Amino acid sequence: MIYLxxxxxxxxxxxxxxxxxxAMLPMIYQGAQSFGLMSADEFSNLVAISQVTPGPMxxxxxxxxxxxxxxxxxxxxxxxxxxxxxxxxxxxxxYFISKFKESKAIEGAFAGIRPVTVGLIGAAxxxxxxxxxxxxxxxPCLITLGTVILVGKFKVSPIAIVVAAGVIGAIxxx
Amino acid sequence: xSKLEKxxxxxxxxxFWTFFKxxxxxxxxxxAMIPLIQDxxxxKKKWMTEEEAVDCIAVSQGLPGVIAINMATYIGQTKKGIxxxxxxxxxxxxxxxxIIILVIKVLAGIGENRYVNGAxxxxxxxxxxxxxxxxxxxxxxxxxxxxxxxxALLSFVxxxxxxxxxxxxxxxxxxxxxxxxxxxxxxxxxxxxxx
Numbered sequence: 001m002i003y004l005x006x007x008x009x010x011x012x013x014x015x016x017x018x019x020x021x022x023a024m025l026p027m028i029y030q031g032a033q034s035f036g037l038m039s040a041d042e043f044s045n046l047v048a049i050s051q052v053t054p055g056p057m058x059x060x061x062x063x064x065x066x067x068x069x070x071x072x073x074x075x076x077x078x079x080x081x082x083x084x085x086x087x088x089x090x091x092x093x094x095y096f097i098s099k100f101k102e103s104k105a106i107e108g109a110f111a112g113i114r115p116v117t118v119g120l121i122g123a124a125x126x127x128x129x130x131x132x133x134x135x136x137x138x139x140p141c142l143i144t145l146g147t148v149i150l151v152g153k154f155k156v157s158p159i160a161i162v163v164a165a166g167v168i169g170a171i172x173x174x
Numbered sequence: 175x176s177k178l179e180k181x182x183x184x185x186x187x188x189x190f191w192t193f194f195k196x197x198x199x200x201x202x203x204x205x206a207m208i209p210l211i212q213d214x215x216x217x218k219k220k221w222m223t224e225e226e227a228v229d230c231i232a233v234s235q236g237l238p239g240v241i242a243i244n245m246a247t248y249i250g251q252t253k254k255g256i257x258x259x260x261x262x263x264x265x266x267x268x269x270x271x272x273i274i275i276l277v278i279k280v281l282a283g284i285g286e287n288r289y290v291n292g293a294x295x296x297x298x299x300x301x302x303x304x305x306x307x308x309x310x311x312x313x314x315x316x317x318x319x320x321x322x323x324x325x326a327l328l329s330f331v332x333x334x335x336x337x338x339x340x341x342x343x344x345x346x347x348x349x350x351x352x353x354x355x356x357x358x359x360x361x362x363x364x365x366x367x368x369x
Binding site: 021082105109123140158173 | 197198199200233234235236237238239240241242243244247248251252256259260263266267269270271273274275277278288289290291292293294295296297298299300301302303304305306307308309310312313316317321322323325326327328329330331332333334337339340341343344345346347348349350351352354355356
């Protein structure tokens, strides 16, 4: 049943998604892909849309994949899936806050999770790039390079960059 | 108290509305939301002390899942129990949910349009750059020694090249981290490590 499948795929992303939206991207991609829910191109569309719309990336992804697969109910099932683990885990953590903060095991686990997160974000770059540079052309390459420089060196707001990139793309890549 | 004031002072409504606005106005996800939440919850609404807010952020970042949902659940839970958590979570999710469905419908309505496709191509290229920079930024913070480098590179190659499921990379990372800290602690005896 498609609704249950959507719920479970996104619940898994909710359980194992450490380190915020960018680090969750590979999981979203693989999760959606393994059920034939999404192509590389659609994935990069989703990420592009998430950059210009508000809200958490994973919720955007759940809504996007769910709606495209099975309409409103699908979007609801997927979003519920991605939110449910957070909801349960945080509710538990509220009761055990002091233990949570002092736990040696959690500290140890994070010594390993943090470096993996870096690898995950790196993999997201590759997944994104596959579609962004599908046909190697100058303008997208320059935009990517320009983005890194503007955000890294000149601390320009990512939203401003993304909007500008959209305008440039519409004029030059259209 | 007038009826309007009563409605305004209803904590459930306040939770919903506060998180709805946060969901609506933060582009860039949970990390971008953190300073805003601190400002509203600690300074404006006085729902939490500075210290409680720090706990909330630590738990929200530490646990898996969507950081914005984690924070909404945490704050809703501490103010009004389970029902408060549900109300705040729905509030933070709803804007994304509505906007994404609208975008899909609008894009489908436009159909194949070269300007829309061009704009998407431009945004994709910029997004690739943003993610690359994020990898660099997090990497600079986290990759402090050979253990961290090896783990990051292994998980990158496993996922990007060999299509290993990202879940396994996380599980392997947890195990490696547990073993690493246990070994390090043994080596250093009871004195603990010196950074």
